[in-house]
Amino acid sequence: MNLNIIKLKIKAKHLATEPGIIRHEERKLQGSDKYDLQQHRKINVRNEARATQLAIAYLRGIPCARLEKRNPCKTYVFQNLILTRVLTMVQKYGSRTTSWYDVVRWSNKLMTIYEKKGYKDREDYLADLSDEFEVELGMVVELANLLGPEEDFDGLVSMLV
Numbered sequence: 001m002n003l004n005i006i007k008l009k010i011k012a013k014h015l016a017t018e019p020g021i022i023r024h025e026e027r028k029l030q031g032s033d034k035y036d037l038q039q040h041r042k043i044n045v046r047n048e049a050r051a052t053q054l055a056i057a058y059l060r061g062i063p064c065a066r067l068e069k070r071n072p073c074k075t076y077v078f079q080n081l082i083l084t085r086v087l088t089m090v091q092k093y094g095s096r097t098t099s100w101y102d103v104v105r106w107s108n109k110l111m112t113i114y115e116k117k118g119y120k121d122r123e124d125y126l127a128d129l130s131d132e133f134e135v136e137l138g139m140v141v142e143l144a145n146l147l148g149p150e151e152d153f154d155g156l157v158s159m160l161v
Contacts, residue, residue: 002059004059004093004094005056005059005060005093007093008052008055008056008059008089008093009056011052012049012052012053012056015045015048015049015052016049018041018045019041019045019046022037022038022040022041022045023041025037026038026041047077047081047082047085048085050082051081051082051083051085051086051089052085052089053067054067054068054082054083054086054107055085055086055089055090055093055094058086058090058094058103058106059090059093059094063106063109063115064106064107064108064109065109065115066115066116068107078107079104083100083103083104083107086103086107087100087103090103113152113153117153122144122149122152125152126140126141126144126152127140129156129157129160133160133161135160140156140160143156143159143160144156147159
């Protein structure tokens with residue numbers, strides 16, 4: 001594994017323990033000091049932990065949509081705080097030439113049904129079906145094209161059984 005990804009994983013583990021430490025300190029405080037510490041935990045630490053996980057995903061080539069189930073791209077916090085931190089971490093631990101547009105494009109990319117099920121793309125899925133059912137790839141591709149992509153996970157599998 002890449003040393004820089006390991007460094008980010010260590011950072012993520014530290015950030016995961018920080019809320020518990022802050023909560024412990026909150027119990028000792030009252031009033032505005034307690035409130036300030038709670039806000040630090042709920043906003044700063046949470047956003048940094050989220051950005052760190054996203055930076056790890058970016059460097060591993062994992063689509064943003066796999067981590068972010070809802071579409072966060074329209075929120076101010078995501079665009080202006082989280083992605084800015086992701087870019088900074090990617091440039092520090094990955095490629096310095098990564099641009100803001102690279103990170104935004106990555107965050108906006110929707111996962112295909114094939115990616116959601118763990119395949120690279122449709123061709124990868126069809127090759128896996130070919131291996132699983134011990135049918136020539138050409139035959140699987142012909143059947144898939146005949147039935148259409150909407151039947152890839154239902155009708156096509158039934159035809160191959």
